[in-house]
Amino acid sequence: MARLVMKFGGTSVASIDLIARIADRVIAAQHQGHEVILVVSAMGHETDRLVSLAEEIDYAAIAGRRELDVLLATGEQVTIALLAMMLLKKGVSAKSYQGHQVRILTDNAHSRARVLSVETESLEADLAQGQVPVIAGFQGVASNGRVTTLGRGGSDTTAVAVAAALKADECQIFTDVDGVYTTDPRVVNDARCMSRITFEEMLELASSGSKVLHTRAVELANKNQVPLRVLSSFNDVAGTLITSEDQVMMEAPLISGIAFTRDEAKLTLRGVSDQPGIASSILAPISAANIEVDMIVQNVGADANTDFTFTVARDDYEVARELLTKVAEDIGAREVIGDEKIAKLSIVGVGMRSHAGVAAKMFEILAAESINIQVISTSEIKISVVIDEKYLELAARALHAGFDLDSSESA
Amino acid sequence: MARLVMKFGGTSVASIDLIARIADRVIAAQHQGHEVILVVSAMGHETDRLVSLAEEIDYAAIAGRRELDVLLATGEQVTIALLAMMLLKKGVSAKSYQGHQVRILTDNAHSRARVLSVETESLEADLAQGQVPVIAGFQGVASNGRVTTLGRGGSDTTAVAVAAALKADECQIFTDVDGVYTTDPRVVNDARCMSRITFEEMLELASSGSKVLHTRAVELANKNQVPLRVLSSFNDVAGTLITSEDQVMMEAPLISGIAFTRDEAKLTLRGVSDQPGIASSILAPISAANIEVDMIVQNVGADANTDFTFTVARDDYEVARELLTKVAEDIGAREVIGDEKIAKLSIVGVGMRSHAGVAAKMFEILAAESINIQVISTSEIKISVVIDEKYLELAARALHAGFDLDSSESA
Numbered sequence: 001m002a003r004l005v006m007k008f009g010g011t012s013v014a015s016i017d018l019i020a021r022i023a024d025r026v027i028a029a030q031h032q033g034h035e036v037i038l039v040v041s042a043m044g045h046e047t048d049r050l051v052s053l054a055e056e057i058d059y060a061a062i063a064g065r066r067e068l069d070v071l072l073a074t075g076e077q078v079t080i081a082l083l084a085m086m087l088l089k090k091g092v093s094a095k096s097y098q099g100h101q102v103r104i105l106t107d108n109a110h111s112r113a114r115v116l117s118v119e120t121e122s123l124e125a126d127l128a129q130g131q132v133p134v135i136a137g138f139q140g141v142a143s144n145g146r147v148t149t150l151g152r153g154g155s156d157t158t159a160v161a162v163a164a165a166l167k168a169d170e171c172q173i174f175t176d177v178d179g180v181y182t183t184d185p186r187v188v189n190d191a192r193c194m195s196r197i198t199f200e201e202m203l204e205l206a207s208s209g210s211k212v213l214h215t216r217a218v219e220l221a222n223k224n225q226v227p228l229r230v231l232s233s234f235n236d237v238a239g240t241l242i243t244s245e246d247q248v249m250m251e252a253p254l255i256s257g258i259a260f261t262r263d264e265a266k267l268t269l270r271g272v273s274d275q276p277g278i279a280s281s282i283l284a285p286i287s288a289a290n291i292e293v294d295m296i297v298q299n300v301g302a303d304a305n306t307d308f309t310f311t312v313a314r315d316d317y318e319v320a321r322e323l324l325t326k327v328a329e330d331i332g333a334r335e336v337i338g339d340e341k342i343a344k345l346s347i348v349g350v351g352m353r354s355h356a357g358v359a360a361k362m363f364e365i366l367a368a369e370s371i372n373i374q375v376i377s378t379s380e381i382k383i384s385v386v387i388d389e390k391y392l393e394l395a396a397r398a399l400h401a402g403f404d405l406d407s408s409e410s411a
Numbered sequence: 412m413a414r415l416v417m418k419f420g421g422t423s424v425a426s427i428d429l430i431a432r433i434a435d436r437v438i439a440a441q442h443q444g445h446e447v448i449l450v451v452s453a454m455g456h457e458t459d460r461l462v463s464l465a466e467e468i469d470y471a472a473i474a475g476r477r478e479l480d481v482l483l484a485t486g487e488q489v490t491i492a493l494l495a496m497m498l499l500k501k502g503v504s505a506k507s508y509q510g511h512q513v514r515i516l517t518d519n520a521h522s523r524a525r526v527l528s529v530e531t532e533s534l535e536a537d538l539a540q541g542q543v544p545v546i547a548g549f550q551g552v553a554s555n556g557r558v559t560t561l562g563r564g565g566s567d568t569t570a571v572a573v574a575a576a577l578k579a580d581e582c583q584i585f586t587d588v589d590g591v592y593t594t595d596p597r598v599v600n601d602a603r604c605m606s607r608i609t610f611e612e613m614l615e616l617a618s619s620g621s622k623v624l625h626t627r628a629v630e631l632a633n634k635n636q637v638p639l640r641v642l643s644s645f646n647d648v649a650g651t652l653i654t655s656e657d658q659v660m661m662e663a664p665l666i667s668g669i670a671f672t673r674d675e676a677k678l679t680l681r682g683v684s685d686q687p688g689i690a691s692s693i694l695a696p697i698s699a700a701n702i703e704v705d706m707i708v709q710n711v712g713a714d715a716n717t718d719f720t721f722t723v724a725r726d727d728y729e730v731a732r733e734l735l736t737k738v739a740e741d742i743g744a745r746e747v748i749g750d751e752k753i754a755k756l757s758i759v760g761v762g763m764r765s766h767a768g769v770a771a772k773m774f775e776i777l778a779a780e781s782i783n784i785q786v787i788s789t790s791e792i793k794i795s796v797v798i799d800e801k802y803l804e805l806a807a808r809a810l811h812a813g814f815d816l817d818s819s820e821s822a
Contacts (some may be wrong), residue, residue: 016467050489056427059496067499070507071492074485078461081482085470088478096481100511101556145512 002169003127004029007039007137007159011176012233013079014044016086021233023086026132030092035127037166038134039159040083042075050075065111069139069149073099076136076155084134094132097122099148100141102133104158108142112151115140115158115220118165127166135162153214160217164224170241171226173213174233179240180205180212182405183258188397190406194256195238198245199228201256201348204382208259208346218242245350254358255349255403258396264294265317266342266375266386267324268309271334281331282308285323291316295344295377295384305334309375311386314340342374343392346384347399359383365402371395413580414538415440418450418548418570422587423644424490425455427497432644434497437543441503446538448577449545450570451494453486461486476522480550480560484510487547487566495545505543508533510559511552513544515569519553523562526551526569526631529576538577546573564625571628575635581652582637584624585644590651591616591623593816594669599808601817605667606649609656610639612667612759615793619670619757629653656761665769666760666814669807675705676728677753677786677797678735679720682745692742693719696734702727706755706788706795716745720786722797725751753785754803757795758810770794776813782806 006029008022026036042050050071059068080096087094099106102123106113126133137155140148150157156173163171178193180202185191197205199222206215212230221228221242231239272278279298286293296310312320317340324336352358359376362383366373371394375386387395400406417440419433437447453461461482470479491507498505510517513534517524537544548566551559561568567584574582589604591613596602608616610633617626623641632639632653642650683689690709697704707721723731728751735747763769770787773794777784782805786797798806811817 016464019468053427053489053493054496057430057493057496057500059500067492067495067507070495070509071489074488074492077485077488078464078482081478081485082464082468084478084481085465085468089468089470096478098481098558147509 001033001035003035003037003166005037005039005159005163005166005168005171006174007155007172008041008174008233009155009176010041010044010047012174013040013083016082018233019079019083019086020090022083023090023092026087027090027092036132037123037127037162037168038083038132039137039155039162040076040079040134041137041155042072043079046075046078047072066146069110070147072149073136073139073147076138080134080136087132087134092132093130094134095126097133097135099136099139100145102135102162104140104161106140106142106148106150108144108146108148110146111149113140113142113148115150115161118161120165123162123166153216156214156217157220160220160224160226160228163226164220168226170229171221172229172231172239173217174231175212176233177212177230178232178235178237179230180210180242180257182256183396183400184210184260187260187393188258188400190400192406193237194240196241196243197256198350199242200245200381201350202228202242204346204348204379205257205259208261208344208348208382208384210257210259254351254355255347255405256351257348258345258399258405259348260343260345260392260396262343262389262392263314264311264342264344265314265338265340266309266311267317267320267336267338268307269324269328269333269336270307271305272308272331274304274306278331279308282324282327283310285327286312286320289319289323291320295375295386297375297377311342311344311375339374341389342386343389344384344386345392345395345399346382347403348382350381352381352383361402362399365398366395369394369398412444412446414446414448414577416448416450416570416574416577416579416582417585418566418583419452419585419644420566420587421452421455421458423585424451424494427493429644430490430494430497431501433494434501434503437498438501438503447543448534448538448573448579449494449543450548450566450573451487451490451545452548452566454490457486457489458483477557480521480558483560484547484550484558487549491545491547498543498545503543504541505545506537508544508546510547510550511556513546513573515551515572517551517553517559517561519555519557519559521557522560524551524553524559526561526572529572531576534573534577564627567625567628568631571631571635571637571639574637575631579637581640582632583640583642583650584628585642586623587643587645588623588641589643589646589648590641591621591653591668593667594807594811595621595671598804599669599811601811603817604648605651607652607654608667609761610653611656611792612761613639613653615757615759615790616668616670619672619755619759619793619795621668621670665762665766666758666816667762668759669756669810669816670759671754671756671803671807673754673800673803674725675722675753675755676725676749676751677720677722678728678731678747678749679718680735680739680744680747681718682716683719683742685715685717689742690719693735693738694721696738697723697731700730700734702731706786706797708786708788722753722755722786750785752800753797754800755795755797756803756806756810757793758814759793761792763792763794772813773810776809777806780805780809
């Protein structure tokens with residue numbers, strides 16, 4: 001018998017028929033002797049509908065987001081009620097839980113609250129009675145009793161937090177894809193669904209453009225050592241299990257996946273005098289404007305001058321460029337150059353820790369396709385490059401084949 | 412300075428524009444120095460939308476209504492969030508409250524819960540800070556922490572319960588009509604909006620077909636002596652104030668209003684032996700079938716036999732008639748006769764307490780129009796008659812004119 005937290009996102013609960021299908025899945029799991037706890041998102045486009053109501057008021061600019069959270073929390077509440085009703089109708093003992101009823105205590109940072117604790121008393125009592133708790137994802141309650149929401153990836157985070165608190169054997173994230181792929185199957189035909197990867201690889205893949213899971217939920221799972229499984233609501237394949245490194249097979253493949261994004265733009269400040277504190281004086285006005293910076297690269301120059309390059313979300317490019325032009329004047333830099341037509345591409349794998357030459361092989365493969373690398377940045381288990389956007393598909397396919405991702409098996 | 416509870420129903424909160432109008436009304440009341448507490452219903456047809464989702468599951472037949480309450484409560488939660496946002500945007504300090512946040516404690520009769528208590532601590536703290544509490548009507552919380560809803564007339568009941576707990580000077584029920592009319596203006600052109608009536612008159616009018624306020628909210632207001640005002644969301648007229656008798660002018664008019672309904676049907680059991688316990692043996696199977704009986708009249712017969720007549724909702728007529736046919740056999744009654752084409756018409760007024768001859772005058776007026784009276788039933792401040800449905804409009808107009816309702820002024 002295993003204790004399973006199953007989380008279903010918006011597309012998986014978008015209709016009464018789909019909700020019935022979830023109930024059937026729960027019944028099947030119970031027949032296999034498992035204990036089930038459900039965490040659900042708002043139905044389909046319900047959150048969008050609620051946001052558009054709020055936008056009619058144009059309230060966000062004026063006040064905090066306290067009441068927006070009250071509004072958005074109704075989306076998940078509708079789903080828990082319907083799913084609990086469906087389970088009861090099918091003869092499964094079930095009970096719905098809003099965030100405050102569980103009690104999922106958060107800080108009071110409305111619309112981006114962090115989970116502080118999850119009370120387990122009521123849930124354990126339900127489970128002891130064979131009852132299925134149906135928990136609203138994305139929402140919690142602050143210590144002052146106000147409704148909070150967790151922001152992006154919120155329902156995944158709820159599921160992992162609940163799984164950690166209940167010491168669940170597995171937290172299953174049901175999505176509309178079969179699992180985590182070696183790369184985007186829309187770009188590389190040979191992309192393969194991985195059966196196992198490590199938390200760290202998943203984190204690097206997520207932060208590099210793979211949108212299956214939000215980084216935050218993976219981090220929480222890693223911290224609490226909750227085995228996480230990504231699988232499809234729409235079929236019965238096993239999906240991808242994300243666990244700690246020691247549970248993945250010894251001989252990890254060199255790299256496990258390729259992630260990429262077209263959502264970034266590159267800015268370079270040329271002829272910066274190479275002195276302490278210069279990086280902070282460049283980036284301070286950018287971050288003061290709430291613009292998030294992704295890659296940062298500084299090359300040591302031949303003389304006392306250096307070039308400073310960073311990437312930002314493409315939406316922030318114009319503002320960032322204006323700010324940077326002012327900075328260039330202030331610090332006497334030579335010029336600002338920018339490029340919106342870039343793509344960031346990363347290869348990720350715990351295997352590269354113990355294997356030298358992964359970076360060299362990556363650059364070789366790209367060179368063989370005459371793809372120029374504009375920026376390079378590396379972490380322990382990831383190598384990212386910025387290239388011209390038009391070469392992205394070519395680069396992804398070449399790397400996928402070059403590192404044998406279509407044939408290797410990570411578990 | 413007065414403390415006002417303002418309640419806005421579904422049609423009054425059906426769009427963001429209407430919600431903005433409510434905010435303006437709050438601001439106007441604050442400028443006049445009043446303290447305001449808001450109670451709101453779900454937007455327009457939101458509750459219908461939620462019910463139709465539940466009906467897709469067809470759950471009501473299988474289990475209790477516990478989870479249906481969780482579903483329906485989202486409707487009011489959307490409204491409180493949007494209205495609080497609108498107030499904040501317009502510079503009014505405001506805070507939304509779900510039932511459990513106030514804490515509106517109810518029994519655990521899901522979908523028809525009764526209010527047990529309303530905690531005032533948070534609300535008083537808000538008011539002391541000049542903050543407007545925006546409370547979700549229709550919902551409460553049971554002692555076990557589950558969401559409950561109050562059933563029909565629920566939001567009006569919430570408003571009165573909150574007004575009673577906060578010792579408000581007035582509970583204002585905003586609707587889509589100007590107030591309480593002497594009779595239905597769609598039937599009688601001269602129908603007049605009354606400026607004042609008593610709780611008892613309102614109760615009799617409500618139970619006799621006037622749908623402006625639910626009986627339950629009026630009863631609660633009467634019990635707690637909360638002055639209740641019915642007024643329109645869509646204009647600025649004063650509406651109708653409903654208070655206790657001693658606050659209405661000394662010389663109350665003979666009658667204050669005429670109510671009627673076409674929703675009933677009449678059943679008569681003829682030739683019933685006139686003996687103790689016979690009424691209960693007739694009605695027991697009817698009430699066992701959950702059919703509510705309205706008027707009950709038993710005439711003393713010339714011999715040992717009597718006729719027993721009662722009215723039921725027209726929807727229940729067929730079932731009631733079948734049950735009654737069985738009863739007739741069991742108790743040896745002569746026959747069962749029934750009539751679906753009836754109307755019940757009532758005149759209501761505290762004035763009739765101290766004035767003899769009101770009934771005589773009513774019967775005279777109807778006789779002058781050659782309208783036959785089938786059944787008569789009276790209470791201290793109401794006289795009801797059952798007549799052929801086709802004479803209803805004629806009777807209503809004749810009585811309205813005959814009792815000078817078009818000219819008299821009740822305050």
